[in-house]
Amino acid sequence: MIFNIQLILTLFLFQQNDAIVSEIVWLKKDAVVWSVDQKIKGKAHGMKEGNLWLFHNSRSQPVEVENGEFEVHVKLKEIHNTFVVAYNEKDMGMASDTLFLTLAYKPVPVYKPVIRMGKDHIHIQAIELENPLSETIDLEWLSATGNPETLEIIGTEDLGVIFKKPEKDGDYWINLKSHSLHDTKTYKAMFRKTGKEYTVFGPDNPRHPWMDSAILYQLSPYNFSASGGLNAITKKLPDIAALGINTLYLQPIFQSHRKGQGYDIVNYFKLNPAHGDEAELRNLIQKANELGLRVLFDLVLNHSSIHHPYAKSRIAHGPLSHYNDFYHTTFDGAKYSSHYNADEYGFINYFWKDLVNLNYDNEEVQRWMLEACKYWVEEFGIDGYRFDAIWGVMARKPEFGLRLRNELKSIKPDIFMLAEAKGREPEVYQYGFDAAYDWTNDTLWVSQWSWEYEYNASESKTAFNHPDAGKRAAILKASLFSDLDHANRILRFTENNDLPRFPVHHDLERSKTAAALVFSIPGIPMLYQGQEIGALPHPYRSVPIFDQGSSIRSQDSVGVFAYYQQLISKRKEYPAFQGGxxxxxxxxxxxxxxxxxxxxxxxxxxxxxxxxxxxxxxxxxxxxxxxxxxxxxxxxxxxxxxxxxxxxxxxxxxxxxxxxxxxxxxxxxxxxx
Known part of the structure; x- marks a missing residue:
């Protein structure tokens, strides 16, 4: 492609001696970009109108100059794009350096399959959410393999298809294949037949029933065991399944700057090599699925590490960086803005200086995060996400949640979207999430657990250890009996990656009682790695939880493994605990x-x-x-x-x-x- 540009320039330009008296300078650095629509700028001072041309790959167009500067809007139809601006006037010819813009994703159309149940037929239509290159697309509808029976196509309609209703009960999947210039993408629609009843799942429909029976197990690859890594987790999967867990929730496994829990991401599309490689990840997911375990990833959408290449480019090049507007820099008065902190580079963060907020007013940031989310679902078949600090994104750009839901549930209708946000706020569900945290509505204390009565960085102060025993019941009742409309969608826990271990500031008996309460109330119960053996080190410490050479049960020195096993078993046995x-x-x-x-x-x-x-x-x-x-x-x-x-x-x-x-x-x- 560069050769073509150089050939054109050779024919177009000529120079004599030292006739160049000026130069053409880009006001933009090379970049990886997240939109086909781009704006490129430069300086061309002293040059006459009509003689400045932009060469984009094999295409060219004239460029207007105003006050010595030019700005051109271009559409990227290829992944790799080169730009040169050239000038020719009598005996003077000159050209800019080459600007390289690489499209970071395949700009394919995005569709949302929508099911409408008729009396005898099933109507499914493809709603076009985006078509970046305005392509005419070939759509193909298929009854997925593995359905209780093959769905029969009896007709078509505009961007849609009509299936005959099946006879057999069960879950049915329909695939929509979109064949476009850059790729073929598969979207999915899903419904369940139970007798004469049909239930549709997807972006516009209720969450899938498996979420009502989900029992989560949160773990961190960096300190799960002394040997570390994904393979160590895979070896322990039978132990986790024996506990009764049916859903794994892995803290971030992506490339990060520091060691630790991994929330300072520097590459959303690559694994942290300290944890393992893609083959090891695929093996973990496969083994988990064989044991009846679904797999969730923990993904950070609110911020990146300040050491992310995009943030580093902004620091190094300022307005010349393509990523100058990728980060949040405005004191906008949004919800939680009282927690804003700005650094010397203008980045805004909430609590951690090196975790800098992303700017969701920028369309490219939204597409970047959407593609990151879809990548791990499409490539590795994961079952959902826990979205870290999504409360921050919701505060600044709440409608992004619906866009995220549309695109994720159009490729996997039963995907689980768990928000690290306040589960008592209706907005979290109105903007697309399936579940959220057991936090109070207090905006001054973002993550106040509803069982806590006071924040303390080093001590857990809950209803179970309140110094006034008479107030314990009142705190618990306020937590358990308020906002019952969304109670089944709240994540319940006594421990997680941010809280001190419960037994440290209570005792074993109270810890067991609190756990029994978690498993008896509406919502989605969760255990944190080591909770089932009475582990005590704070999650922020890098102390390994498990010895790789011994079973999890054998490392339980306080007798709680069997107790948690019993809680989980009884919860599964009694439907009243699941959605009742x-x-x-x-x-x-x-x-x-x-x-x-x-x-x-x-x-x-x-x-x-x-x-x-x-x-x-x-x-x-x-x-x-x-x-x-x-x-x-x-x-x-x-x-x-x-x-x-x-x-x-x-x-x-x-x-x-x-x-x-x-x-x-x-x-x-x-x-x-």
């Missing part, structure tokens, strides 16, 4: 008890918790559904101890006795007398 409703209970004269019922269909489980450091009791008369007959004939069972509920008599009333910090899961069952 929560009905709060109150007891007269005993406000320090936290109690509620989980109900799904005709199944009911009653949960009773004593968060105080002294014994308590509950009268069976105040428990809905509890037998009013002779207490000796009652048919309630404590699921956590696998035993019949023992009652005490107090003033002629049958009562349930709870030890300090005790929690019970009570289910109605049948006994022989």
């Amino acid at each position: 409703t929560l009905v709060p209970l109150e007891f007269k004269g005993n406000p320090e008890i936290v109690a509620f019922q989980r109900i799904a269909g005709d199944q009911m489980v009653t949960v009773i918790l004593n968060p105080a450091d002294k014994p308590a009791s509950v009268s069976t008369d105040e428990l809905p559904g509890f037998s009013k007959q002779d207490p000796k004939k009652q048919k309630w069972y404590n699921l956590l101890k696998d035993e019949r509920v023992k009652l005490i008599e107090d003033n002629g009333k049958a009562k349930i006795y709870l030890k300090p910090y005790e929690i019970m899961w009570l289910a109605h069952t049948t006994f022989e007398h």
